[in-house]
Amino acid sequence: MSSGRDHHTARAARRPLLAAAATATGLAWKGARGGVLMLGVAAVLGGVAPVLVAWLTRAVLDGIGGGTPVSELVALGAGLALTGVLSALLPQLEQYLRAEVDRSASRLGVERLHAAVDRFIGLGRFEDPHFLDRLRLAGDSVRSPAEIVAAALAVARGLLVLAGFLVSLLMLSPVMALVVVAAAGPTLLAELALSRRRAGMTLDITPAERRELFYNNLLTSPAAAKEIRLFGAGGFLRARMMAERRTADRARRATDRRELVAQGGLAVLAAVVAGGGLVWAIRSAHAHALSVGDVSLFILAVAGVQGALGSVISALAGAHHRLLLIAHYRAMITAEPDLPALAVSRPVPPLRRGIELRDVWFRYADGHPWILKGVNLTIPAGTATALVGRNGAGKSTLVKLLCRFYDPTRGAVLWDGVDLRELDPRLLRERITAVFQDFVEYDLSASENIGIGDVARIDDPGPIRLAARRAGVHADLVALPYGYDTLLSRMFMTESDRADPRTGVVLSGGQWQRLALARAFVRDARDLMILDEPSAGLDAAAEYEVHAGLRRHREGRTSVLISHRLGAVRDADSIVVLDGGVVAEQGSHADLLAADGTYATLFRLQAAGYTGDDDAPEPGRRMDVVP
Numbered sequence: 214m215s216s217g218r219d220h221h222t223a224r225a226a227r228r229p230l231l232a233a234a235a236t237a238t239g240l241a242w243k244g245a246r247g248g249v250l251m252l253g254v255a256a257v258l259g260g261v262a263p264v265l266v267a268w269l270t271r272a273v274l275d276g277i278g279g280g281t282p283v284s285e286l287v288a289l290g291a292g293l294a295l296t297g298v299l300s301a302l303l304p305q306l307e308q309y310l311r312a313e314v315d316r317s318a319s320r321l322g323v324e325r326l327h328a329a330v331d332r333f334i335g336l337g338r339f340e341d342p343h344f345l346d347r348l349r350l351a352g353d354s355v356r357s358p359a360e361i362v363a364a365a366l367a368v369a370r371g372l373l374v375l376a377g378f379l380v381s382l383l384m385l386s387p388v389m390a391l392v393v394v395a396a397a398g399p400t401l402l403a404e405l406a407l408s409r410r411r412a413g414m415t416l417d418i419t420p421a422e423r424r425e426l427f428y429n430n431l432l433t434s435p436a437a438a439k440e441i442r443l444f445g446a447g448g449f450l451r452a453r454m455m456a457e458r459r460t461a462d463r464a465r466r467a468t469d470r471r472e473l474v475a476q477g478g479l480a481v482l483a484a485v486v487a488g489g490g491l492v493w494a495i496r497s498a499h500a501h502a503l504s505v506g507d508v509s510l511f512i513l514a515v516a517g518v519q520g521a522l523g524s525v526i527s528a529l530a531g532a533h534h535r536l537l538l539i540a541h542y543r544a545m546i547t548a549e550p551d552l553p554a555l556a557v558s559r560p561v562p563p564l565r566r567g568i569e570l571r572d573v574w575f576r577y578a579d580g581h582p583w584i585l586k587g588v589n590l591t592i593p594a595g596t597a598t599a600l601v602g603r604n605g606a607g608k609s610t611l612v613k614l615l616c617r618f619y620d621p622t623r624g625a626v627l628w629d630g631v632d633l634r635e636l637d638p639r640l641l642r643e644r645i646t647a648v649f650q651d652f653v654e655y656d657l658s659a660s661e662n663i664g665i666g667d668v669a670r671i672d673d674p675g676p677i678r679l680a681a682r683r684a685g686v687h688a689d690l691v692a693l694p695y696g697y698d699t700l701l702s703r704m705f706m707t708e709s710d711r712a713d714p715r716t717g718v719v720l721s722g723g724q725w726q727r728l729a730l731a732r733a734f735v736r737d738a739r740d741l742m743i744l745d746e747p748s749a750g751l752d753a754a755a756e757y758e759v760h761a762g763l764r765r766h767r768e769g770r771t772s773v774l775i776s777h778r779l780g781a782v783r784d785a786d787s788i789v790v791l792d793g794g795v796v797a798e799q800g801s802h803a804d805l806l807a808a809d810g811t812y813a814t815l816f817r818l819q820a821a822g823y824t825g826d827d828d829a830p831e832p833g834r835r836m837d838v839v840p
């Protein structure tokens with residue numbers, strides 16, 4: 214009963230390995246068919262050559278003692294020399310072919326992996342550490358997928374050599390043949406166990422490696438350099454990084470030690486078998502049961518069988534380890550979508566009536582606190598809605614739900630009455646433009662930094678410049694050393710660039726902010742515009758200018774603006790105060806002032822901050838006050 218279950222478990226464990234083998238072979242075959250075929254030919258030649266050498270050597274030795282004509286001996290010698298040349302050349306050729314197959318297969322694998330990652334439409338996966346670990350392993354494993362093919366060919370070549378020498382050995386001594394093969398059994402089992410342990414260890418240390426990489430990046434990142442230096446946090450972070458390195462190294466050392474003990478024992482076993490065989494051969498030759506040529510063939514055959522078994526076993530173990538890693542790649546490219554997708558999702562029509570959040574509850578994961586606790590909100594088409602609320606009230610979360618980066622845990626977001634879950638998310642996002650609070654500063658040219666908002670037109674300067682003008686950053690960009698073509702990065706500078714003071718321009722925080730705005734503007738004529746703190750980091754004049762521009766731009770469009778600066782939201786058609794996970798207040802600026810609730814209190818408080826009026830009301834609850 215239990216053995217049947219064990220059998221079943223073993224089969225189930227083998228299945229992903231077989232699937233991984235098929236994946237790796239498929240990549241190599243699709244990537245470099247010719248190279249794989251040539252590697253196959255090289256493997257066959259490599260399998261035949263050593264056996265041929267052993268038999269030719271025997272013939273030469275016995276020929277010298279047995280009066281074979283010299284011409285025949287020379288021919289045998291020439292055959293030996295030729296086989297030697299072939300054996301010497303094969304490894305170089307194989308190395309070249311393997312690298313070539315690896316490059317092609319790896320390109321294909323990396324492309325497929327990234328295409329698969331791009332298919333995850335939500336953000337949840339990227340916030341899951343387990344997923345990130347797997348992704349890293351998948352990326353590593355796909356760097357040399359052809360290793361599986363190389364291992365398979367090494368096994369084939371090893372088996373050929375093995376067969377040739379085993380036949381030779383069987384002819385000389387069946388008992389010795391049996392002993393040599395039997396001694397290989399423990400080696401195979403031990404090597405497979407070691408490779409499984411090594412693959413397990415690789416997975417175990419991935420979190421530590423990821424954290425080490427994080428500290429390493431932090432310690433060398435220009436963005437963090439300021440704070441780390443001012444706060445003197447370098448030593449602290451370095452100690453953390455080294456602790457992670459030590460943790461990973463401890464696990465690596467334990468595996469290496471295990472391998473040392475196991476492989477040392479196996480090497481001793483092999484040497485004892487070979488030594489015993491040699492004693493037997495010497496005694497047999499002494500008793501004239503074996504010729505000199507037979508002894509030479511015997512020695513070469515024992516070494517050949519052991520060598521071939523060793524290389525078959527280590528190729529199998531290496532392949533096993535690789536396959537366990539490639540299984541992560543396979544899991545990645547065959548993973549289910551992160552957000553449930555309908556078999557046939559509907560196209561997304563232009564927004565006519567509006568977006569409705571109907572009793573939306575949301576938390577980032579089971580067991581996490583609720584961020585939204587039954588939000589009911591309508592954003593009518595063609596109107597400007599402002600979202601305000603304290604830090605952490607869930608404003609950014611709400612706009613992420615509008616883009617369907619997550620699905621509500623309960624309730625629904627409706628686009629003209631249709632649940633977002635029924636719409637094609639890519640088409641939905643085609644209809645949205647946004648400036649996120651944590652917008653990206655791309656290490657690309659100024660023009661590309663804007664154009665990436667509408668990739669189809671990234672090479673079209675017209676819309677890019679227009680967007681830059683609207684965001685009030687055109688003059689700054691024109692003034693850059695290479696205008697819009699200036700690379701906004703110090704990351705990709707070459708040695709020759711370094712000598713040119715015009716390269717590697719660094720923008721100010723406010724300039725980056727406007728560039729992000731321009732990126733949103735270049736996606737013109739979208740149905741919904743999301744602006745999450747679009748004026749953070751702008752000077753007073755720029756903020757005024759940007760908000761005036763935004764007001765003009767928003768006219769007649771559907772927009773959602775998040776801002777802590779209440780002066781910037783006062784002319785929105787509807788102001789929504791999020792508090793405690795629900796809509797606490799909603800109305801126009803005048804309505805909310807008249808209602809004299811949280812918004813009114815905060816607005817007066819901020820206004821007092823500007824005018825220096827000390828009679829401002831006390832805020833009922835701590836909210837952000839941006840003077």
Ligand SMILES: Nc1ncnc2c1ncn2[C@@H]1O[C@H](COP(=O)(O)OP(=O)(O)OP(=O)(O)O)[C@@H](O)[C@H]1O
Binds near residue numbers: 607
């Ligand atoms: N990816 C995430 N995973 C888990 N929790 C998150 C995530 N993003 C945000 N949160 C949590 O959700 C809550 C709401 O965050 P959110 O960014 O929506 O607030 P906000 O109102 O935009 O705040 P702020 O005014 O500070 O920008 C916070 O408590 C935050 O810690």
